Amino acid sequence: MNGDTATTTHALPDKPPAMYYRMSDTGPDLLRTVLEKKGWLPYIEGESSYWNLWWKGSRYRTVDYEACLPFQRLNHFPKTAVITRKVILPLTNANAVFISAKKQDSLFRMLKTMRGIYGAVFDFFPHTFSLPNDYIRFVRLYAEEEEKGEKSTWICKPADLSRGRKIFVFRNLQHLQYDCNAILQRYIPNPMLISGYKFDLRCYVCVRSFNPLNIYLYNEGLTRFATAPYDMQNLTNQFSHLTNTSINKLSPTLNDSKEGVGAGCKWTLGKLREYFKTEQLPFDKLWDRMKAIMILTLLPVASEVKEPLEGCFELYGFDIIVDESLRPWLLEVNLSPALTVDSDVDVQVKTPLLDDVVRLSGISEADADEAVKYTTQQTRMKAEPRLFRKKSPMSLSGTPTLPKKTRPTYPDSVGSFVKIFPFNEATKAESVQIGKSQLKNTIQEVKRHFFQ
Template sequence: GRAEVYHLVRLALEQASGGGWVEAPAAVGDAACWHLYWSWGKPQVVRANLLTCQRFNHFRHARELTRKDLLKTNLARYQCLGGRMARAFGVLPPTFVLPKEYLAFAEAFGRAAFRGDAEPSGTGAAYGLVGAGTGMGVAGSSATLAARAAMMLGPAGRSSDRGAAGGDRSSTPSAANENIWILKPVGLSRGRGISLVREITDVTYGSACVLQKYVGNSMLLDGYKFDLRVYVLVTSFSPLEAFVYEEGFARVSSVPYSREAASTYDKAMHLTNSSLQKHAHDKGAAVAAAAREGEGGGTKVSLGYLWRRLAASGVDSARCWRRVKEVLVKSLVCVDDVIPNQPNCFELFGYDVLLDDTGKAHLIEVNSSPSLGVDSDLDTRVKLSLVRDIAKVVDPLAFSPAELVRTVTSRRAATAKAASRPQHHSAGLGMAAPSGAVQSGPERDALNRDLGRVFGEHEPRRYGVAPQDSGGFSMICPGSDAYRKVLRLKLAHLARGGRGSGRQPEPEQAAPPAFRAREAPNRPPRPGPVPAATSVRVAASASDRHLDRRRTGPRLR
C-alpha cells in the first residue's frame, strides 16, 4: 500500500483545526458517518449514496487531465480553432501520441533535422516538406521522410557538421536546433519507462507512448536544469473552481547541464523527475545543499528560494509565476467541458512546468495523486502544510450522524404514512402532488428545523467565493486575471461565430450513452474492495460539530 500517504494525511489532519479530526473505523465503508475520504487510488465508493456534505478526493474522468495522450487531445481541441485560440492554448511543447500520430511525428522529426542542416528559410521546400499538413511532400510520404531522416542523422543525432550558411558548426549548437525528443509511456508515472530520443530509429511504430519535443533552452539555476512541481487543488468542474498552492518545489538535476552530444542520453542531467534523480550517480545536489535549512533537501529546493535566487540574478520572478498560473488555468479550462460536475469531489493535482531562458512556461504533464512521500525536512514542511491547507479549503460541512439518522428515519415514516392516504389532486390539473415536495410554510419550517439539528447554524460556501481561511492556496478559477483573460478569449471566439469544442469521454471511460458534459448524472461505479492500507477515512468528532467552521462544498438542495 501507500503507507507514506496514510501517515502524512493522518498527521496533517490531526494537527489541523486543533485536533478536531479523528480517523473513522474502516468498517464504516459507505456509511454516512464520515466527512472526508482520502485515498491514494480510486476505490469503488458508491457516490450515489453520498451526502452532499461528504467529500471524496478523486474526480471521475480526471484522466482527461492527467493522462498524457488525453491532455494533448483536449488542448488540441482548442488549438484547432486557429488564430488567437491556437496561440493561447499552445502550452505544451510539440507532442505526438503514438501509434496514431507516428507519421506526423516522423514528419516533424525530419523537418527539424533538415532545418538544422541547411535550411535557413525553414520552409523545407528543398527537401520535399511542403506537404507538412497532409503527411505527404514532394519527395513522398512521411514514412519515406522518416527513412531519409534516419539515414542522414549521425550517432550524435545531427544532420551534418555544417551550419545553415555552409560553414562549420560549433560543437555546442543552439538549443533551438537540437532535435531531441522525450519518450513517455502513456499510462506510467514517476519516470518509469521514460527515455531520450535523438534518432528516429529509437522509436517503434506500434508503441503506445507520447513523444514530446525536448526544450533545449531551459532556464538554469547555478548551471543545473530544473523544473517546477506546482500543486493545484480543484474543488469543482463544470463550473470550474481551482486553487494554486503558493509553495512547492523546484526539482533540480544532479549533473550540471551541457549541450554536448555525448551527454544526450544522461537522464540525470536532462530529466529532473525526483524518482529518477534518487538513483543518479551524483547525489551531491549542490543547489539544494546551498539553500538555507528547510529550503532545500535531496535534489529539490522550495519555490520561495527559487524565486529569490532568480530575482537576485535579474529575472522577473513575479512575471514567471504569472505565466505559470496562466498555463495552469488553460489546462483546466480545456477539460472543464469533459469532466462532469461531481459535488462530492475534490482532487489535488501535481503539475510539472518548465521555464525556458525567456521566462516562458511550458506544461510538461499533470499528475494525479502526486507523491506525498517525505525524504527531507523540506518535504515535511511543504507537504504537511499542503494537506492541512487542503482541509481548510475543502472544509466539509460538519453534521451530527445521530441527528441525521433520527431525522431521516422520522421523515421516511412520515412520507410512508402520507403515501398510504388518498392522493389529493391539484385543482384543474388532475396531477398528484409529489410525495416528497415541501408545499406549505409549516412543512418548510419543519424541514429547516430538521436541517438545523443536523448541520447546526452553518451553511456551505458558495461557488466562486474565496474561503475565509485558505492557508497557502490562492484561487485561480474563477476570479483571477488569468481566468478572466481566457474567458474573454473564449467569449470573443463565440461572438465571431465559433462553435464549441466539447468532446465526449472515450468509450472505455464508461460514460452513459446520453452523456452531456455538464449534465451527466453521478452514476456509481461497480462496487469493489477498498484496501484498508491505502485509504484514510476521516470523520469529525462529536464535540466538533458545533464549532463555527467555514462551510465549503456545493449548496444543499
C-alpha cells in the first residue's frame, strides 16, 4: 500500500422534477404559501414549460377544459355553477320529472323543484323568492299572512354581492327596498344560540368527481358568530342578526370577551363539537343531517356532467344554520369559498384544509414526471420536426404523445376529508352517470341512511 487514502464517490440521486402552480396575483395567498412549503414553484408565462395545478376564483373557458392534460388539474367543473347562483329566472319546465341544471339558474329554484317532486326530504331551506321576478307572489303571500294576523320576518340578500353587503332584515313590507336582483327568504326566527349569540356553520365540501359522483366532507370548519346578543326587537342591528365575518370584524365588540363565546367571532368546528358534548347535545345526529343536505344538493347537478372529467375538482363552502330544535337549514353554497385569513382560527382551519385539497386532487410527483416527458418531447419536435417524424411514426400529427390516462381512485378519506358519497354499495352502483331512475333510487337511499 502506498499510504494513499482511497476515496469513493457516490452519485447524487436525481432531483425530482418540480411541481408548478398557476394562479393570478389576486389568488389566495394562503394556498400559495401551502404549495410553496411543499416545494411547488409558481408558473411563469413564457418561462415555465408546464403547470400542474391552475387555481381560479372564477370559471374556466371551454377551451381551458379541452386543453387540460392528464398531468394537470383545474379547481372547477364545467356546467356545475347552478348551486352557487342566487339569481332566479323563470323556470322553463316546472313540471319536469327530472331536473336539468341547464333549465335551472339558481340553487333555490332547483331545490324548490326537487322538493315538489320528491317531497319533504328536500325541506331543508327557507321559503325563498327571487326579486324582482317573484315580487307579486311575495306580496300575495305577505297579504295572506297579514290577514291571518301573522307577521313573519324576512331577510333580503343582493344576488350579486358577497360578504354580507346590503343584507337587511325586515317585517314591514314598506321596508323592502332593493335596487338589484335579490333573494328574499323567510328569516329563521328561532336559531340555536350560544350564550345568547347567533351563529352559523361554514362547512367545506370537495367534489372529486361528478361522474362517478364522489363527495368529500372536511371534518373541520368554521363556526361564525354574530357579535351582539340576538334581539328580534331590533332588526336593524347587523351585528345581532348577521354572522358574516366581513360584517362582524367591524363590530365595536369584536375583541370583547363575550360570555360563553370569547373574543372574536369564530370558533373551529371542533370547538363546537366540544360545546355540544359539554351540553350533552347530539352533534353526530346533526352532522348526519348536514351530510344529507350536501348530498341532496349536489345530486341533481351531477346529472349535467355527462363525461368523466378526471382533471377537475371543486371546493364548495356550504353555509348552514341550526335552529333551536337542532334542525339544520341550508343558507347558501359558495363557489371558491373565502380562503383569506384574519384570525388564528382561520389559520388553524384553512391551512390544513388546503393541504388536504391538493392531496385529494390526486396530483403527485408522477404528474411532474409526465409533464417533463411531454414538454421535452414537445420541444424536440419543434426543434427537429422532420427528424422526429421519421423516428416517431406515432407522432405524425405534429403533437407529442400524451401520457396514458390512468383510472383515478377515490379513497375513503384523505387527511381530514371523509367520503360521504357514495356511502354504501347501492349508492356506489348509482353514482355513475346519474339519470332519472338513479336519482330516485339514490334519494331513497339517502332517506334510509340519514333519516331513520
